[in-house]
Amino acid sequence: MVLKLYNTLSGEKEVFVPLKDKFAGVYSCGPTVYGFAHIGNLRAYVFADMLRRYLEFKGHIVRQVMNLTDLDDKTIRASKEQGMSLREYTDKFIRFFFEDIDLLRIKKADIYPRVTEHISEMVSMIKILLDKGYAYRKDGSIYFKVSEFRDYGKLAKIDPSQIKPGATVEADEYEKEDVRDFALWKGKKEGEPFWATDIGEGRPGWHIECSAMSTRYLGNTIDIHTGGVDNIFPHHQNEIAQSEAATGKKFVLYWMHCEHLLVDNKKMSKSLGNIINLREVLNRGYKTEVLRYLFVSSHYRSKLNFTWESISHASNTLDRLNQFVERLRDYRSETRDSEETALLIRKTAEKFESEMDNDLNSPGAFAAIFELVGRINPVLEDGSLSAGDAKQVFELMLKFDAISSILTLKEKAELSGKIETLITEREKARKRKDFKLADEIRKRLEDNGIVLEDTSEGVRWRKKF
Numbered sequence: 114m115v116l117k118l119y120n121t122l123s124g125e126k127e128v129f130v131p132l133k134d135k136f137a138g139v140y141s142c143g144p145t146v147y148g149f150a151h152i153g154n155l156r157a158y159v160f161a162d163m164l165r166r167y168l169e170f171k172g173h174i175v176r177q178v179m180n181l182t183d184l185d186d187k188t189i190r191a192s193k194e195q196g197m198s199l200r201e202y203t204d205k206f207i208r209f210f211f212e213d214i215d216l217l218r219i220k221k222a223d224i225y226p227r228v229t230e231h232i233s234e235m236v237s238m239i240k241i242l243l244d245k246g247y248a249y250r251k252d253g254s255i256y257f258k259v260s261e262f263r264d265y266g267k268l269a270k271i272d273p274s275q276i277k278p279g280a281t282v283e284a285d286e287y288e289k290e291d292v293r294d295f296a297l298w299k300g301k302k303e304g305e306p307f308w309a310t311d312i313g314e315g316r317p318g319w320h321i322e323c324s325a326m327s328t329r330y331l332g333n334t335i336d337i338h339t340g341g342v343d344n345i346f347p348h349h350q351n352e353i354a355q356s357e358a359a360t361g362k363k364f365v366l367y368w369m370h371c372e373h374l375l376v377d378n379k380k381m382s383k384s385l386g387n388i389i390n391l392r393e394v395l396n397r398g399y400k401t402e403v404l405r406y407l408f409v410s411s412h413y414r415s416k417l418n419f420t421w422e423s424i425s426h427a428s429n430t431l432d433r434l435n436q437f438v439e440r441l442r443d444y445r446s447e448t449r450d451s452e453e454t455a456l457l458i459r460k461t462a463e464k465f466e467s468e469m470d471n472d473l474n475s476p477g478a479f480a481a482i483f484e485l486v487g488r489i490n491p492v493l494e495d496g497s498l499s500a501g502d503a504k505q506v507f508e509l510m511l512k513f514d515a516i517s518s519i520l521t522l523k524e525k526a527e528l529s530g531k532i533e534t535l536i537t538e539r540e541k542a543r544k545r546k547d548f549k550l551a552d553e554i555r556k557r558l559e560d561n562g563i564v565l566e567d568t569s570e571g572v573r574w575r576k577k578f
């Protein structure tokens with residue numbers, strides 16, 4: 114089965130063929146570390162993580178790079194307001210960022226380059242652009258000359274002659290020749306951090322950061338570049354212009370963009386006061402896996418409407434899914450294997466993969482899983498599933514969880530050990546005719562979701578649904 118990915122550049126789903134055999138180089142636009150990431154940012158990072166996990170599932174060797182923007186207008190302004198050095202301030206939010214991605218079970222990228230540690234790479238690229246005539250100097254700053262780059266606007270599907278200031282292009286305080294031109298290098302300003310380099314004193318513009326750092330760690334051409342849809346223009350469009358003008362090579366083979374997350378059908382914004390971060394989700398008593406489940410079960414190219422009601426529903430669904438998988442794991446039966454169940458397992462695995470192969474259609478993949486759950490649950494309940502088949506279903510669920518990473522199974526050994534001890538205690542109490550204690554123990558187990566059944570072979574326990 115072949116993997117197809119939707120490429121923003123072509124506007125089509127394309128078969129994924131990386132540059133070098135099974136190797137896949139992935140660059141993901143990372144956080145600007147001036148505050149907490151909101152759940153919309155986190156959605157894009159979870160998407161990049163699921164993509165990476167699925168590429169690995171398909172046998173690719175992934176090298177993932179994610180930048181940490183610790184130098185731009187926002188980080189400089191915020192650190193000044195807090196009276197902290199830029200380093201101290203951004204270190205703090207980098208720590209919070211890593212906490213967030215751990216909580217969301219995002220696998221660590223191979224490299225997290227920081228802008229402030231890659232100034233020389235940016236300077237080298239800017240020098241090349243100046244030499245080739247793609248850049249010009251003005252009042253101590255250096256700008257990219259958009260009119261020199263033929264394909265400008267291709268990714269964003271924008272006619273360059275239609276670009277106007279304000280709406281689409283940040284009209285900053287810097288003077289440039291053409292409103293579409295963007296700063297590669299910002300000349301030294303009073304009270305701002307600066308670097309003394311071959312191209313002058315100052316600091317890099319935002320867009321050059323990603324071009325220079327991706328080239329350093331992934332080469333001139335990278336297989337996949339991810340980001341949020343709001344990065345398409347101008348950020349990614351400018352990355353293409355800088356990189357392709359500098360190297361003369363195609364910059365990115367597949368551009369993948371994650372859609373917006375809305376809160377109560379509205380875009381998150383400071384003025385609406387509806388910006389939600391991970392801490393708020395935790396404070397309301399939800400496990401972060403539930404948020405991850407909301408993200409991975411919706412398609413990355415669809416807008417996702419977050420509500421507190423939706424996360425509450427998701428929480429219940431995920432609880433049931435966890436119980437289902439725990440029950441499979443702990444299941445015992447003398448029933449024989451069934452051909453029908455074997456076929457169902459095989460079909461589910463195929464459907465899961467074919468849906469994911471179709472531009473990571475995770476809602477379709479989840480539908481296949483839920484259909485399996487719906488069909489296995491009754492035979493699990495009445496004991497007519499074989500232990501071998503239960504094991505196969507369990508393994509399939511784990512395989513699926515290697516990509517979605519949402520399950521939180523309670524430790525079996527620890528749990529069953531505790532339960533067995535309580536059951537023995539209860540048996541002893543019954544033998545002494547201490548029925549009060551025996552009932553108390555039964556009640557305690559029930560409160561923990563364990564039901565005892567007195568059978569001819571002794572006491573058995575099972576999980577309550």
Ligand SMILES: [Zn+2]
Nearest residue numbers: 142143323348
């Ligand atoms: Zn970027």
